[in-house]
Structures are given as structure tokens and as C-alpha cells.
Amino acid sequence: IGREFAWTDRTARNYMMVYQAFKTETISDLEPIDVRALYLIASPATPEPVRQEAIRQAAIGPVTHATVKAVVAEYQKTGDGEEAARKLFGAIRAAQAQEAQGRKLLPSPAEARRTAIETGAHTLDRNGAYQPPMTVENQQAWRADLHRLGPLQDFVRWVAGVGNAAGIVKIINRRYWRDEFDPREAMRAAAWLTDFAKELECRSEKRQTSAN
Numbered sequence: 001i002g003r004e005f006a007w008t009d010r011t012a013r014n015y016m017m018v019y020q021a022f023k024t025e026t027i028s029d030l031e032p033i034d035v036r037a038l039y040l041i042a043s044p045a046t047p048e049p050v051r052q053e054a055i056r057q058a059a060i061g062p063v064t065h066a067t068v069k070a071v072v073a074e075y076q077k078t079g080d081g082e083e084a085a086r087k088l089f090g091a092i093r094a095a096q097a098q099e100a101q102g103r104k105l106l107p108s109p110a111e112a113r114r115t116a117i118e119t120g121a122h123t124l125d126r127n128g129a130y131q132p133p134m135t136v137e138n139q140q141a142w143r144a145d146l147h148r149l150g151p152l153q154d155f156v157r158w159v160a161g162v163g164n165a166a167g168i169v170k171i172i173n174r175r176y177w178r179d180e181f182d183p184r185e186a187m188r189a190a191a192w193l194t195d196f197a198k199e200l201e202c203r204s205e206k207r208q209t210s211a212n
Contacts, residue, residue: 018042021051032058036065040072047075053086103128156193 001012021042022030030038033054040046041054050071057063103126107115112125113136122130132139162168172178 014039014042022055030055030058033063034065037063037068040065040068046072050075 001007001009005012007015018038022038033041037054041051046068050068054063054068054071106112106124106126109125109127109129109131112123113131116123116131116133117135120133122132124130134142172181
């Protein structure tokens with residue numbers, strides 16, 4: 001487990017416990033349930049009525065760890081798992097219905113986007129999404145740029161905190177991934193990053209000079 005998945009013993013046992021509790025259910029039925037909630041629902045200490053009600057609730061909307069924890073706490077006070085599940089999940093459904101009703105009063109996505117562009121602030125639409133203050137075309141261009149630059153930003157941040165490069169090479173050797181890494185490509189990438197850093201620094205100095 002440690003070698004193939006980098007899991008702890010506890011994580012593996014949690015997954016096995018979830019399988020034992022939900023092996024008769026389909027994966028799609030369980031997707032709305034938070035992973036930590038799944039662990040709690042699968043626990044032998046969780047009464048069967050709570051488990052079944054959680055699955056029924058998942059067909060309506062997301063099931064969080066906090067919700068299941070509250071249901072289990074209610075059951076521990078009353079000793080009635082079915083009543084605890086009915087009471088708390090019923091309250092959740094009522095809140096969700098009220099939220100859905102409130103969303104109907106919000107603008108459509110197109111109207112929310114127009115408002116966002118006019119005001120310069122993200123605007124909530126009736127689908128529960130915040131529309132940005134930009135046209136659809138500009139947003140698509142922004143996402144395309146983010147798709148290109150996101151991995152670079154993640155890599156730079158990761159390298160900044162990774163520490164000793166020799167330690168990374170040891171991992172590569174231990175995993176037999178040496179053929180996946182060409183030293184010449186790494187050197188070219190390093191040279192490019194050096195030019196990249198100089199250009200960033202130069203533009204930063206220009207902006208600071210203009211501001212002054």
C-alpha cells in the first residue's frame with residue numbers, strides 16, 4: 001500500500017470500510033457524498049437508518065461530513081437513528097428548497113454578466129454561478145492563457161519549496177523513472193527559466209519606475 005499508493009494503513013482501512021458498507025450501491029449514487037462523510041457513514045458506529053437516509057439524500061443534493069456528523073450526534077442523544085436522519089436531512093431539504101426559490105429572483109447568466117461588466121464586480125446568477133466582469137470571448141482567452149501558464153506557476157512554486165534537488169533525483173532513481181528525464185531538456189528548461197526570471201524582473205523595475 002505504501003509503495004503503490006503512498007497511503008497510510010488508516011486510509012486503506014477507510015476505503016475498505018466504505019467498500020463493505022456501500023458495495024451494493026453504484027458509484028454515481030455515492031458521488032454527491034463527501035469522502036470524509038463516506039468514512040463516517042461507513043463506520044460500524046453509524047446506524048443503518050442514517051446510512052440509508054444519507055444515500056437517499058445524495059440523490060437530492062450534496063451530503064457533507066458536517067451534516068452526517070450532526071445526524072450521528074442527534075442519534076446518540078435520542079437513540080432513534082431513523083428520527084435523527086429524518087429530522088436533520090428534512091431541515092437540509094427545506095433549506096435547499098428555500099435557496100432554490102431565492103435563486104429564481106436572481107438574474108439570468110447573460111443578465112448577470114452584463115451587470116458584472118457594467119459594475120466591474122462578479123455577479124451571482126440564478127444558477128448559483130458568479131459571472132465575471134468580462135465578455136465570453138475575453139473569458140475564453142483568459143482561460144486559455146491560464147491553461148498555458150497554470151502548470152508553469154505550479155512548477156515554480158513547487159520548486160521554491162522542494163529543497164534539495166539531489167533528493168528529487170534519488171526519488172527518480174528509486175522509482176526507476178530515469179528514462180523519463182533527459183538532462184539536456186532539463187538544462188534547456190533551466191536556461192529558459194533564467195531568461196524568464198530576468199524578463200519578469202526587468203518588467204517589474206519598469207513598472208516601479210513608472211509608478212514613481
